[in-house]
Amino acid sequence: MSESSLATPGTSFDADLTGGRSKARGAKNILAAVLVSACFAIALIPLAWILWTVASKGLHLLLDINWWQQSQRGITSRTDGGGAYHALVGSLITALACAAISVPIGVLGAVYLVEYGRKGRLARAVSFMVDIMTGIPSIVAALFVYALWVTIFGFERVAFAVSLSLVLLMVPAVLRVTEEVLRLVPNELREASYALGVPRWKTILKIVIPTAFSGIVTGVMLGLARIMGETAPLLILGPYTKSINFNPFSGNMAALPTMINQDRTESLQPAVDRTWAAALTLVLLVLLLNIVARAIARFSAVRDR
Amino acid sequence: MAKRIDVSDLDIYYGAFKAVEGVNMTVEPRSVTAFIGPSGCGKSTMLRTLNRMHEVVPGARVEGKVLLDDQDLYGPDVDPVAVRRVVGMVFQRPNPFPTMSIYDNVASGLKLNGVRNKATLDAAVERSLKGANLWKEVQDRLNRPGGSLSGGQQQRLCIARAIAVEPQVLLMDEPCSALDPISTLAIEDLVAQLKEKYTIVIVTHNMQQAARVSDNTAFFNLAGQGKPGKLIEMDSTQRIFSNPSEKATEAYITGRFG
Ligand SMILES: Nc1ncnc2c1ncn2[C@@H]1O[C@H](COP(=O)(O)OP(=O)(O)OP(=O)(O)O)[C@@H](O)[C@H]1O
Ligand SMILES: [Mg+2]
Numbered sequence: 001m002s003e004s005s006l007a008t009p010g011t012s013f014d015a016d017l018t019g020g021r022s023k024a025r026g027a028k029n030i031l032a033a034v035l036v037s038a039c040f041a042i043a044l045i046p047l048a049w050i051l052w053t054v055a056s057k058g059l060h061l062l063l064d065i066n067w068w069q070q071s072q073r074g075i076t077s078r079t080d081g082g083g084a085y086h087a088l089v090g091s092l093i094t095a096l097a098c099a100a101i102s103v104p105i106g107v108l109g110a111v112y113l114v115e116y117g118r119k120g121r122l123a124r125a126v127s128f129m130v131d132i133m134t135g136i137p138s139i140v141a142a143l144f145v146y147a148l149w150v151t152i153f154g155f156e157r158v159a160f161a162v163s164l165s166l167v168l169l170m171v172p173a174v175l176r177v178t179e180e181v182l183r184l185v186p187n188e189l190r191e192a193s194y195a196l197g198v199p200r201w202k203t204i205l206k207i208v209i210p211t212a213f214s215g216i217v218t219g220v221m222l223g224l225a226r227i228m229g230e231t232a233p234l235l236i237l238g239p240y241t242k243s244i245n246f247n248p249f250s251g252n253m254a255a256l257p258t259m260i261n262q263d264r265t266e267s268l269q270p271a272v273d274r275t276w277a278a279a280l281t282l283v284l285l286v287l288l289l290n291i292v293a294r295a296i297a298r299f300s301a302v303r304d305r
Numbered sequence: 306m307a308k309r310i311d312v313s314d315l316d317i318y319y320g321a322f323k324a325v326e327g328v329n330m331t332v333e334p335r336s337v338t339a340f341i342g343p344s345g346c347g348k349s350t351m352l353r354t355l356n357r358m359h360e361v362v363p364g365a366r367v368e369g370k371v372l373l374d375d376q377d378l379y380g381p382d383v384d385p386v387a388v389r390r391v392v393g394m395v396f397q398r399p400n401p402f403p404t405m406s407i408y409d410n411v412a413s414g415l416k417l418n419g420v421r422n423k424a425t426l427d428a429a430v431e432r433s434l435k436g437a438n439l440w441k442e443v444q445d446r447l448n449r450p451g452g453s454l455s456g457g458q459q460q461r462l463c464i465a466r467a468i469a470v471e472p473q474v475l476l477m478d479e480p481c482s483a484l485d486p487i488s489t490l491a492i493e494d495l496v497a498q499l500k501e502k503y504t505i506v507i508v509t510h511n512m513q514q515a516a517r518v519s520d521n522t523a524f525f526n527l528a529g530q531g532k533p534g535k536l537i538e539m540d541s542t543q544r545i546f547s548n549p550s551e552k553a554t555e556a557y558i559t560g561r562f563g
Contacts, residue, residue, distance in 0.1 A: 118363060188400040192463070194361055196414035196470055197390030206417055210404045 106174025177219025221293030347534030457488025
């Protein structure tokens with residue numbers, strides 16, 4: 001790059017301030033800009049396409065208030081009507097149960113790695129395990145929980161078992177993000193707290209975690225958004241039902257992915273419409289989580305102005 | 306209130322590396338003691354052993370004795386956390402807690418140690434901010450974040466935070482090195498006031514500052530790279546700056562080396 005002439009030692013500044021911008025460089029610049037923009041546009045095409053398809057085919061059902069208030073109970077693929085309330089509730093309950101287990105494990109694990117374990121043997125072992133867990137496909141997690149829950153313990157297939165298998169996916173996500181934001185907390189803040197005679201655990205609880213809080217919340221939200229769309233655990237551990245079920249420990253419970261999967265094979269228009277509408281609902285739910293994550297990150301970010 | 310510090314035969318290590326060797330010194334109560342010396346000679350390390358902050362670094366340890374009014378800080382049943390409540394510290398770079406307001410920053414030491422009473426906290430915040438010469442500037446915006454202050458104000462906020470827990474000794478590691486001359490003067494004035502109540506130890510690279518604020522000066526030096534730093538001499542500031550007994554001290558002070 002011709003700007004380098006500015007930085008070269010010994011070159012006087014006034015010598016080469018205007019002459020550097022050659023025509024060739026201008027052309028290269030334009031070419032690069034065009035290429036980069038084109039790649040960006042190409043990457044956007046499938047995204048826009050998916051959104052458009054799902055919205056155009058499913059949006060009309062979402063505009064009906066019943067979609068948000070009713071289940072599919074008593075509704076067949078021939079009839080219009082009903083809603084996704086049962087699946088929405090099921091997805092949320094499953095995800096919340098999963099988060100209730102994953103967040104403490106993930107956050108405390110990260111606190112251990114960053115604040116206590118340092119580079120000890122146990123910390124390295126944990127870190128290695130988390131790396132492996134990050135790569136586990138959801139169907140493997142689901143089969144593992146199936147083997148444990150159904151084959152060994154002999155329990156029913158219920159939503160909670162789905163949550164358990166999702167825990168295996170969410171813990172590494174939460175742990176890694178939390179670990180990263182905890183490392184970003186400057187050591188000076190910990191020292192400032194110690195120097196006030198504050199014990200270590202309290203420093204972590206009252207200084208380190210609050211400073212990293214928005215980052216942790218963002219990580220949790222993104223982890224939730226990720227597991228909301230997981231389907232394999234639902235297929236293996238969470239049979240679909242058209243009715244509403246609030247109890248994750250007994251009976252079948254619907255979820256948005258299994259609702260989509262249910263109606264997917266039907267060729268009749270009402271079922272097809274519901275498939276798209278459920279897909280759109282899922283997309284919106286994930287989008288909402290992402291927006292909430294960003295909002296929290298922005299508003300609870302470290303206050304400096 | 307203010308306490309006397311007696312250091313005897315102190316060796317300070319980072320793992321296997323001996324950073325400071327054989328320190329003997331006495332810090333008088335209600336006085337300002339300055340640590341001076343070239344970079345890397347162990348001034349900060351020495352300072353941090355006085356409130357057991359040194360051992361926060363993994364592998365760091367000390368050998369020898371540090372007495373605070375006859376109590377050995379490194380005695381077997383001494384709790385480092387309790388030591389740090391008695392011996393406060395101000396760091397080189399201002400480090401207010403970014404999630405907290407000005408008020409909460411000052412109150413943090415008390416709050417985190419279990420003080421809940423609003424009146425007590427209010428009184429402590431006002432007293433400490435006044436003590437740190439910051440009250441007038443911030444009294445009408447105590448709920449603004451601590452990070453919204455200027456660097457010099459932040460440093461005075463950190464001093465207020467440190468004195469809010471009413472320590473008996475205050476350690477300051479180059480408290481003015483990130484500040485402009487006016488803020489520096491403000492802090493020097495503050496140190497002069499604080500010494501009426503506290504024992505103060507201050508590390509500085511600024512000779513004039515040492516000469517201005519301190520009653521006693523300790524000069525540290527190191528023989529070479531990788532060698533431990535040593536206390537070369539300690540005396541009244543006036544003597545160190547007019548007629549030091551060691552050649553090295555004179556050379557350092559007159560700027561002929563270091
Ligand atoms: N955390 C640490 N781990 C290992 N060695 C350290 C650590 N901190 C300081 N040291 C070493 O200890 C010695 C003394 O360092 P120290 O920071 O006390 O010097 P200083 O006199 O404060 O220097 P400066 O004037 O630059 O602040 C140096 O050799 C330094 O490399
Ligand atoms: Mg230092």
